[in-house]
Amino acid sequence: MTDTVATSSLPDGQALAALVAGKLCHDFISPAGAIRSGLDLLKDPTAQDMRDDAMSLIEASAKKMVALVAFARVAFGASTSTERFSAAELGELVTGLAEGGRATLEWRVESGDYSKAQARALVNLGWLTIGALPSGGAAVVSTRRDGDTLQITGLAEGARARLKAEAVAGLAGQPLAEGLQGQWIQPYWLWLTAHDAGGSLDVVAEDGRVSLTVHMPN
DSSP states (O other), X not given: OOOOOOOSOOOOTHHHHHHHHHHHHHHHHHHHHHHXXXXXXXXXXXXXXXXXXXXXXXXXXXXXXXXXXXXXXXXTSOOXXXXXXXXHHHHHHHHHHHTTSSEEEEEEOOSSEEEHHHHHHHHHHHHHHHHTXXXXXXXXXXXXXXXXXXXXXXXXXXXXXXXXHHHHHHHTTOOOOSSOGGGTHHHHHHHHHHHHTTOEEEEEEETTEXXXXXXXXX
């Protein structure tokens, strides 16, 4: 499947912001709820024997929340006044989310600096590559600079590597016909990031293998 510009109505302005906000709330609610559950256990006088478990839950959930916020600042926001990002710090953002998951991540991103648009595409592509492996497998994220073009590639290989219909539509820059908006918005956001930068997004989904490739100005 290759990058195509959608001709149907797509979200813009407030509608797009609402979808991104909804995606972030969905991501944040799980670790936030776990932190609250841990605090409730600490305050429960009948559950003092579970104090260590509660502290472990709070610590792990707080770490996950911090990782999600740090990722979101680059993936969806402006990340304060930072204009350039190193390959190492971008790798930390993606690996922070992948930690504890079923898929392994190999970060083969060339050293050097990346612009805001490039960084946004890179971290979103990395997270979507991992997301294509719900039952585990190997995810490889790499970059290659060729003259005036930066190529970002995510390769997911595993027994059940796949893309949901919502993701396929979003990655093609197409509106969501049916399904969950929360599973459509991040793939669409990646397409929009590449498209607005004057680049393109190519997607190949085969049995046990998913490949995402972004071409952007270098």
